[in-house]
Amino acid sequence: MFKYGFELAEHCQKNGLRICDVAVSHEMQVSECSREEVFKRLKKRRNVMYSACHSTLHNPVSSVSGLTGGDASRLYRYSGEGSPLSGDTVARAMCYALSCFEVNTSMGPIVACPTAGSCGIVPGALFAAAETLDISEEALLESFATAAYIGMIISKNATVSGAEGGCQAECGSASAMAAAALAEMQGGSPQQCLDAAAIALKNVMGLVCDPVAGLVEIPCAKRNASGVAGAILAADLVMAGIRSMIPFDEVVSAMYKVGRMLPEALRETAKGGVATTPTGLRYKKQVFGE
């Protein structure tokens, strides 16, 4: 595989390929399987994600801790009745992301993408955009492959673990993966895809991982909603012809360095950020007692 985004973009440009073409060929090679088999595996994950993105829209569930639940259906109802300022696509993407996340916190099946804590962002953004743009099922599966390839490059050069790099590494990476896929879905060039990823990641640079009570729940659900919005905005910016002034590879490297600079208290230990606010601590007591 290509270690860096710039190598990937050069290769695509020279050979007239999209990132998804490179991603699918890569998978055929490492898994020693046919194109059909790769799509079969993509489809299997797509089905789990689709179900998670829709299941709590009409049937609210409570999280295992009892702290949260029902937000996806609240937003879904509001989107249907009112007219959300963020617009139809963003609102729907947030509904899907919240639903997916609520399935996660209520112990339902999800696809870690790249992690369980950021599982709503890529499917939420991609399903909503695919509906708005009316793209084919095959193109949707291709866009998941593109998102995954961007995630692989980030993993290779940085980290997607909150404990290692903070929330920017989890939800930020997911948002970058989604942004690239959304740009490609709209016919953006590989360079535009990388620019979209770079912008999405830059916009959450330094975001800390501060889970209340140590649970993957508060503030993670809302950061999944925010992650889809960030991805869609980044894709809109690049499709308008706006470039990322800092190249993707350098943004990834900067994100990793920022992650290393974050104190341990802000890397999934629940020792800082909103986790140690008076209300955050009260929630902790509510779940675990004294």
Next chain:
Amino acid sequence: MSSSSSSLFDVLGPVMIGPSSSHTAGALRIGRAAGMLCQHIRKAVFYLHGSFAQTYKGHGSDRALAAGILGMQTYDPDIKNALDICESRGIAVEFVPTDLGEVHPNTVKVVLTDDQGVEHSLTGCSVGGGEVRIVDIGGFATSISGEYAAIVTKHQDKVGVIKNVVSAISDAGINIVSINLSRSQKGKLATAIIEVDSPVDEDSIQRIRTIDKMVDVLAIKSF
């Protein structure tokens, strides 16, 4: 993930039951490893250490561990009902927050009792992303990830024992992935952990049992 053989599905996956890969998926896999040691489980006690001890309720680690001993997979929607399923099958389940000493922050010791009253124990660590390491099985010090099947032997530290174990495995046409040897003291009790590409058949395990200076043999499937 750092090798050039990374798969798209390392990022787009695994398919799992949330909310936390290390507290739910990892916990389940440790439970499943323990469940393979014991037929007809009547009682299960989980000694939870560190982060497991603090957050097991909110992360559903309790249900995941119970699901594991029932043999469920990490994506089984029934995981959330595992405690009820245990109860309906007459398996008494108990969770004991404790301090297991100098171990990984996410460690659990599982003690299962079968219908004959025999105890089977296993200790595992959930090391992140659903990956686990089994560090002790019934007093055998191990280091098993579950990615491969494994043979664990307890034997006298004498010339030729390992050669005979390896021969038995090769004669069965099974490829060895890794061999890890340790001993308490020269010439005394030693342990070999041999990971293999495919499970070792019962006949070959019997052959390994009869090797001179062999004390005990354990066959672990991948989990």
